[in-house]
Amino acid sequence: MTFLGMPAFPANAAAAVRDSQLRFNLRKATHTIREKRASVVAELPDWARLREAGKQIKDHTLRNLERYLLQMEEAVTAAGGHVHWAADAREANRIVTGLVRETGESDVVKVKSMATQEIGLNEALAEAGITAYETDLAELIVQLGDDWPSHILVPAIHRSRAEIREIFLEKMADWGRPAPEELTDDPRALAEAARRHLRERFLSTKVAISGANFMIAETGTLVVLESEGNGRMCLTLPKTLISVVGIEKLLPTWRDLEVFLQLLPRSSTGERMNPYTSTWTGATEGQEFHLVLLDNGRTRVLADEVGRQALRCIRCSACLNVCPVYERAGGHAYGSVYPGPIGAILTPQLRGMSSPLDASLPYASTLCGACYDVCPVAIDIPEVLVHLRGRAPHPRAERLGMRAAGWVFDRPERLARAERLAGRLRRFVPRRAPGPGPLSAWTETRDLPEIPAESFRDWWTRTDGGTR
């Protein structure tokens, strides 16, 4: 999977909005989950306080990150685990590949994890001759379909049931137990086919790789929340467990976890509680455990006073599900494993804004604020978007235009003259402007407003405020 050299967001999105199947799938899925979330959040009278608590706990942890990270390392080591520090994706991949090699195995099972997607671990393992098998149902669909995830929680959200059935029938056999020939697109039948396919894998594979939703510094415990139970299989059955976790996933204590066990399920799947919560501390008997703590740009994000709030993110995907831009552009348009509003603020911070795609991400939003309203840790995404826009490289023509507009607005006389000029030229404004440029982008789908003969300020002066 590589996003390298992808066109900028507007071009990706322009292609996506024409894809009727994608539009249908996304609309249906996001609206369903959006409504579920809204109803379970409305049940809690203290939601606003929970949200504030979540925000405060994360901020406190981020401010004291070094202390808690060291505490975490000490606790994990004391419990028989091994802790590795990875400054970037390459180092993390090298560590994990080395650890798998040491086991002598060439197959690993994976628990759904964003951090390993972010560093491109599956590809790095493949290069070393190691096959990673995704075990989350949606990740499996993505992997079998040789596709990219398009959503944080439901990576195959862009697929319909019929498409999933076709992928299973066509591809499952290449990866293990084939799908039954009579497979229907009934969700239960699809889940059953996946279950049988995966079950054999769990029983035969000796190495598992996971991420974590939270790490608890006081005891060195890792926490994974999931719906299917496949994660739990991976976490318990194999002999070696390797967890790759972003350093911002820390919580100081178990008491803090209580807040997030309420915030996360309600925000992400719209459930009061998620079906499976697994916790483990160090290595259990007969098992080997490695924790890879991943920076990969996070300390740089932490240094930005406005942007650092993105590190509070608990990857619930509520912001994706309410985002009108995400709903129409789809996750792939964002060219990152982090799509939607959180991707628009996280990707440019983690990767920088030197590629046209990354520089276009802070603009992939109308600043409508729906994301901020639902975010369980109160990340003011519009604020960060505006902040990043201030640092993004601007196209030359736009920069000149904006500078000129600024010059006009600097003095009321200049503005008045510009308005009079527009008023005189109003008959010459075309109904549809030839492209490219902002005027043609506007008039392709919208009429322009009629330019008035007289501006408000000229009317005010001429009539002395309407009194003459």
Add this chain to the structure above:
Amino acid sequence: MRVALFVTCVNDALFPGTGRATVTLLRRLGCDVTFPTAQTCCGQMHLNTGYPEEGGRLARHFTDVFADCDAVVVPSGSCAAMIREQYVRLARVPASTASTASTAFAERVAETVPRVHELSEFLVDVLGVTDVGAYFPHRVTYHPTCHSLRGLRLGDRPVRLLEQVRGLDLVPLPAADECCGFGGTFAVKNPAVSAAMCADKARNVTATGAEVLCAADNSCLMHIGGALGRQRTGVRTMHLAEILASTEAVR
């Protein structure tokens, strides 16, 4: 009561009728309306497009122009939200880099911003009226633009005002809280998604059977109205101020 009108650059240049309606309405309610002619733009377009230098300059200009006013009325939800949310942020400079100019701006912001009111806030909260004596015998639907809804938290103020208008048949807009896809320069930087969002908004508007789409922001109305016009839906757009300014006498 003396009120200064900040008409906004969009209304000044493209929708002067909204400015005139605001003046008519406020006078009818007993206000003494002034128009400080040194005003230009709040800086929203620059700031939100990533030009904080120009945006900041315009913000300083705004606070200079309106420094001595008791109350400033803005017939635009997004400009009022810009002033209230972002000026405060612009003024927040870390102590290490603070200068006399930045301290002076911060003081101006602290003094001026609380006196800036979006039109419906001013009518309902400051003047304490919901019945402004308007008459408008048409079927109307109201779109509560994002910055009014989630920025200013105007709540039901505009709807309460519209409900009191004689003859007006107010019909609810389905999925009203969804963004129309304007987003300032988003409309031209991401025209495909913008148009896709607008298509849904326009469909929801026509589904109401309303003849008029009303909002408290002409920039969003320019966008939705542009699509409604292009599609020949026959639905027209009107700023809240224009409906509230209508009376039986002037018809």
